Amino acid sequence: MTDKLTPIREALPAVQNQIFLNSGWYGPLPTPAQAALAAAMQDEYTGGRPNRRNLDRVQETRTALEEAFAAFFRIPLESLALTHHTTDGMNIVTMGFNWEPGDEVATTTIEHPAGIFPLYTIQDRYGVRINFADVGLGEDPLDAIDAALTPRTRLLSLSHVSYSTGARLPLEEIIALAHAKGIPVLVDGAQSAGVFDLDLAALNVDFYAIPGQKWLCGPEGVGMLYIRPDHLPTLRPTYANFNAIQSHDWRGRFTFNPTARRFETGTIYPPAMAGMQASLRWLMEEAGQDWAYARIARIAAYAREAIGSLPGVRLLTPEKRQASLVNFLPVGWSPAQMSGLIAALDTRGIIIRNISHVPYAVRVSCGFYNTEAEIDALREALAELLAAGPGAVTVPERAVQSGLSNEPVW
Ligand SMILES: Cc1ncc(COP(=O)(O)O)c(C=O)c1O
Structure with missing residues (x-):
């Protein structure tokens, strides 16, 4: 970890206790904000x-x-x-x-x-x-x-x-x-x-x-x-x-x-x-905007490569339009099963989300506070879950109630 990253991560407790890749929904609160x-x-x-x-x-x-x-x-x-x-x-x-x-x-x-x-x-x-x-x-x-x-x-x-x-x-x-x-x-x-x-x-x-x-x-x-x-x-x-x-x-x-x-x-x-x-x-003043933007771009490129090279993954985010979100579809999975995938990752302490509208997606939000090691851990967990297949995950009750489709998207 770079010297700069250590104090930044220390100021973000929510990224220390889990692998947090969901700032596209809500970001982590820094300690000065909490104070x-x-x-x-x-x-x-x-x-x-x-x-x-x-x-x-x-x-x-x-x-x-x-x-x-x-x-x-x-x-x-x-x-x-x-x-x-x-x-x-x-x-x-x-x-x-x-x-x-x-x-x-x-x-x-x-x-x-x-x-x-x-x-x-x-x-x-x-x-x-x-x-x-x-x-x-x-x-x-x-x-x-x-x-x-x-x-x-x-x-x-x-x-x-x-x-x-x-x-x-x-x-x-x-x-x-x-x-x-x-x-x-x-x-x-x-x-x-x-x-x-x-x-x-x-x-x-x-x-x-x-x-x-x-x-x-x-x-x-x-x-x-x-x-x-x-x-x-x-x-x-x-x-x-x-x-x-x-x-x-x-x-x-x-x-x-x-x-x-x-x-x-x-x-x-x-x-x-x-x-x-x-x-x-x-x-x-502490993170620095330029540093944060450069790091987000680097982590997103790393995540794109890590996830995109997994068998059974179709990347949705166009390469030349990459920002901080890496969106993809697991081939053969339905929107409801994708919610199950998110829930299974959550129980392993990895927080990402799915998009439950067309074009449907699993979405990884790459922050300046994330590390390559965290992306490697996500890749490993995804590899295991994708290899086990959509039948091996439990679809959360919430997804069933909201009527998410059971038809594979891709
Ligand atoms: C593109 C986009 N627009 C709007 C929203 C809604 O944001 P807010 O809760 O700030 O209204 C979100 C996220 O939830 C979003 O991703």
């Missing part, structure tokens, strides 16, 4: 809540968190709204257009519900048509995306990295394609933020939704939405909380908050804000 969460909870408990001292402290925490997010993603403070998670950001933007029947939106066939369910909602409510770009596994998506953009398209909504195939889409080119047609782009950054360098302002993306609890190693309940400043006057708030409006009277006159704060949907749990800020600072 900040605990201190803020204790302060609320003993000092009480809305008194002057507490209110000042919450405000300081909020400012520090906004500054940390802005520094991490190199964006101006006014362009940032705090959210609870990615889904919040995807909804805020999708619902923020004045949709009319006949308007169109475009997306891809490898999206998470966080992105497509808001689109289904505007289809249902306003008669907006959704054009799906069938991008396969995401290897060469440009032509399909181009074909889904019509003169009536008002928004392109898609993930930077697909949760189901692991493909990192060529976002710069996609944005250029959409902008050439005058179409803004909303990006689901759940599997990209904290995985590779993101300079959101330089990317010229219109809207970018980010969770705290995944690759940024934060607690649940805090995320961020970037809104390019020139969209602030035109995107409409749907859920107007006390941050939305700066001043009002009782005659219907009001002024919106001039910053992206106008889009916030509600109070964020202050201890979670404190924990999130501590995670971001720890990532920037």
Whole structure:
């Protein structure tokens, strides 16, 4: 283990007691985040809540968190709204257009519900048509995306990295394609933020939704939405909380908050804000973003080779689109049996997940804290389980109840 990795792993107890390869769902919490969460909870408990001292402290925490997010993603403070998670950001933007029947939106066939369910909602409510770009596994998506953009398209909504195939889409080119047609782009950054360098302002993306609890190693309940400043006057708030409006009277006159704060949907749990800020600072100052990104890429390449060389495995993540997720299908296994595979690995202390929607997958999330030895252990366990075959695993009751198919996917 390198000298740098030892203290990093020591600050992440959750990666010491198990082989943790599931940050695409939730990341491990670093010790400074746990300390900040605990201190803020204790302060609320003993000092009480809305008194002057507490209110000042919450405000300081909020400012520090906004500054940390802005520094991490190199964006101006006014362009940032705090959210609870990615889904919040995807909804805020999708619902923020004045949709009319006949308007169109475009997306891809490898999206998470966080992105497509808001689109289904505007289809249902306003008669907006959704054009799906069938991008396969995401290897060469440009032509399909181009074909889904019509003169009536008002928004392109898609993930930077697909949760189901692991493909990192060529976002710069996609944005250029959409902008050439005058179409803004909303990006689901759940599997990209904290995985590779993101300079959101330089990317010229219109809207970018980010969770705290995944690759940024934060607690649940805090995320961020970037809104390019020139969209602030035109995107409409749907859920107007006390941050939305700066001043009002009782005659219907009001002024919106001039910053992206106008889009916030509600109070964020202050201890979670404190924990999130501590995670971001720890990532920037202790781990170092460049070090973390380089290491994630290295471990993912190693895992790709280790898993892809196993007999009976079909890798789904296109090689040239590799980010931190290595997604694959065990040949001859059904979605229900794949849940059994995940459960069997869990009992061996190896934590990964399966994707229970088309295209279905077993997914390994490679973090900067993982080691080659952990990937070797995963490979060994997988080799054994795959050799024993799908009949040897027990399908968890949860998977049976949710009606997961018993037909082999591949
Ligand atoms: C691509 C993608 N988008 C959105 C989500 C949902 O994220 P959140 O819980 O932050 O809304 C996930 C993960 O669960 C995801 O992988």
